[in-house]
Amino acid sequence: MRGRAFDIAFGVGVALKLVVKKGKLSWNVTHECNRKCGHCHVETVAHGDERNHLKWLPKNDACKVADELSRQKVTRVGISGGEPLLVPYLEELVEYASRQCGIELELATNGIFLTEEKVFRLAQHLKKAATSLDYDDLRPLSVFGRGMSQEQVVGKTISLFKQYGIPVEVKTILHRGGRAEEIIETVARKGASEIQLRQFFRTDGQVVPFTERFVTADEEFNEMADSLIGKYPNIKISKMSISDMLKYGCISFDGSFYIYGKDKRPITHGNLLKDSLDIAAIHRSL
DSSP states (O other): OOOBBBEEETTTEEEEEEEEEEEEEEOOOOOOSSSOOOOSOOOOOTTOTTTHHHHHHHHHHHHHHHHHHHHTTOOEEEEESSGGGGGGTHHHOOOOOOOOOOOEEEEESSSSOHHHHHHHHHHTTOSSEEEEOOOOOOOOOOGTTTTTTHHHHHHHHHHHHHTTTOEEEEEOOOOSSSSSHHHHHHHHHHTEEEEEEEEEOTTTTOOOGGGGGGOOOHHHHHHHHHHHHHHTSSSSEEEEEEHHHOEEEEETTTTTTEEEOSSSSSEEEEEEEEEOHHHHHHHHHH
């Protein structure tokens, strides 16, 4: 199924990133995040930043998004962000989208705010969970991480979901010197159901310290990924290249619809709140 993006915009002056890729739609329910991971290409705002007045839709409007997705026969949705657990009504939204709209849900989270109680309520309505691990940051996390290392948080995330039968995929950036074998073996021991190797995607204007250590050419990335997939035949490993990521269309908070071009710069096609755009037609033209 070729990528499509659906416009779900409301009078509050906001649009969400909604992307269909390989039969699954990705919904960034917030751009606020409690972490600033060097390998993350998503442009986020800091958790607690009071200048970020628009953080997420009102709950009723978020449920309207789920209704519209159901109406358009979208059956699989990945909930992401930012950090989706920062959305105060997330558990209610997940329940509504699952029970009332019949949508299969995947939740991507950094896991820091997960608790036994939250997982119990979420797991009843999830098909899958996802998190990330990159060993270029081995230091204990900030106060939000409660003094745990990134590896410990990932282990906790896998353990909590696993006890309710929810498979957890761990994503990691594959690059030179990135200790990929150690990550694969570590998260496999912790019970991850799948490991996704990702090529580093640096967006225009993104400021990442020592970012060159992440950069790999397409051929180099594919060679490294295929080698690791062959080395661990008993572990489910997939890969996500920049070419795959460039198929994503995005709807920003001001309603502008854009798609990253081959130079990894956003190409804006207009504003969904002001212009008449046919998103499906735009994607068909790519």
